[in-house]
Amino acid sequence: MNLCNISSRTWTLVLLSALLLGVAYTYYTSGQYRSTFVEGGAEKTAPNSHSSMEKTKQSSGCQGEAVLKSQELHLVAPDHLQYKQPSILVGRTDVVTVTPWLAPVVWESTFDPLLLDSIYKPQNITIATTVFAVGKYIRFLRDYLNTAEQHFFVGFRVHYYVFTDQPNKVPTVKMADGRQLTVRQVPSSKRWQEISARRMELIQTLIEADLLGQVDYIFCLDVDSRFHGRWGTESLGPLVAVIHPGYYADQRSRFPYERRPESRAYVGPGEGDFYYCGGAFGGLVPEVRLLAKTCRLNFEADAKRGIEAAWQEESHLNRYMWINKPSKVLSPEYLWQDFKSRTPEIRIIRFSGVVKNYAEIRPNV
Numbered sequence: 001m002n003l004c005n006i007s008s009r010t011w012t013l014v015l016l017s018a019l020l021l022g023v024a025y026t027y028y029t030s031g032q033y034r035s036t037f038v039e040g041g042a043e044k045t046a047p048n049s050h051s052s053m054e055k056t057k058q059s060s061g062c063q064g065e066a067v068l069k070s071q072e073l074h075l076v077a078p079d080h081l082q083y084k085q086p087s088i089l090v091g092r093t094d095v096v097t098v099t100p101w102l103a104p105v106v107w108e109s110t111f112d113p114l115l116l117d118s119i120y121k122p123q124n125i126t127i128a129t130t131v132f133a134v135g136k137y138i139r140f141l142r143d144y145l146n147t148a149e150q151h152f153f154v155g156f157r158v159h160y161y162v163f164t165d166q167p168n169k170v171p172t173v174k175m176a177d178g179r180q181l182t183v184r185q186v187p188s189s190k191r192w193q194e195i196s197a198r199r200m201e202l203i204q205t206l207i208e209a210d211l212l213g214q215v216d217y218i219f220c221l222d223v224d225s226r227f228h229g230r231w232g233t234e235s236l237g238p239l240v241a242v243i244h245p246g247y248y249a250d251q252r253s254r255f256p257y258e259r260r261p262e263s264r265a266y267v268g269p270g271e272g273d274f275y276y277c278g279g280a281f282g283g284l285v286p287e288v289r290l291l292a293k294t295c296r297l298n299f300e301a302d303a304k305r306g307i308e309a310a311w312q313e314e315s316h317l318n319r320y321m322w323i324n325k326p327s328k329v330l331s332p333e334y335l336w337q338d339f340k341s342r343t344p345e346i347r348i349i350r351f352s353g354v355v356k357n358y359a360e361i362r363p364n365v
Contacts, residue, residue: 078118100273103327105243105331106328107331107347113233119233120233126157126214127153127156127218127219128160128219128285129219130219131221131222131223133162135189137224138164138169140226145173148160149173151227151228151229151230151231151350153231154176155176161181161206162182162184163184164184167185184202199220200292201292204293204296207289217283218283219235219240220288221351224361225353225354226354229349239321239326240330241276242277242329243274243275243329244277244332245337248274252273255272257271258309258316263307265302265310272322276314276326277335279335280330280335283328295313295320299316335352338354
């Protein structure tokens with residue numbers, strides 16, 4: 001009888017201990033974020049870090065394999081921060097502000113810059129940006145850099161990477177603290193299509209060699225453009241696309257997708273969401289690496305069959321973004337065209353392509 005009582009108490013203690021251990025494990029793992037992506041047929045998982053990014057290099061797989069940030073899911077506002085009260089009843093009614101897959105579409109008056117900057121500033125993030133200033137396009141670099149210093153992630157750490165065949169012509173631009181520029185020399189080309197086609201390869205190589213584990217976000221932008229207004233933390237997300245200003249009001253049957261089924265960039269009739277710019281895209285460094293690598297491989301597969309997609313890397317990017325939905329979509333405010341008149345829904349132009357004579361600046365037309 002006494003032995004039975006001891007056994008009963010023992011089982012009770014065992015069950016209570018197991019319950020407590022389960023509660024502790026649930027509490028510990030509830031704050032963890034693990035991101036899984038597929039690369040080359042092998043599934044890889046990146047564990048969470050409470051810092052903005054693990055600043056370590058890993059010996060297995062690709063050197064500098066990145067660790068995605070928990071902050072993308074856990075946005076912490078400073079205590080007692082005062083800002084305008086949000087509303088679910090009052091707001092923009094002239095434009096759509098969410099996609100069918102529930103990604104936000106960023107327009108003026110859909111975000112609070114004070115709140116967003118207050119959330120991201122303590123994370124001590126670094127943003128890289130790439131531009132290609134090859135051939136006569138070098139003439140646009142000074143204006144791009146000067147206006148970026150005025151409007152692009154002001155107050156945050158930014159690292160510009162300039163790819164050019166003329167390093168001696170890269171202008172000296174005064175930059176704020178925490179901002180720097182690195183020049184990467186690339187060969188010249190007699191066809192602008194070849195310059196365009198190599199961008200994804202060079203972006204992938206840059207990310208794998210220098211950015212994984214060291215930089216949080218990257219934006220890949222056209223150099224023949226200038227900033228006019230804020231481009232900041234409202235644009236951050238895992239995978240970010242910009243809607244092309246020339247087609248945002250059109251039916252998708254008019255989008256200039258690659259329409260040949262034999263191309264890896266093919267998007268068929270009745271397919272596709274929006275038409276995205278090849279001149280502005282970005283996101284978390286691992287996500288952009290996967291995008292660049294996939295587009296490069298698809299481009300190379302097309303090239304082996306003698307196929308060049310209608311708009312080179314932009315065609316492959318649109319195919320990629322149709323299958324791999326962007327987590328945030330930026331409105332045409334984020335890459336307007338200077339030759340276009342502003343339409344009523346465009347309350348601000350943040351970044352725009354300058355007017356130019358393509359026949360004069362391109363090695364071929």
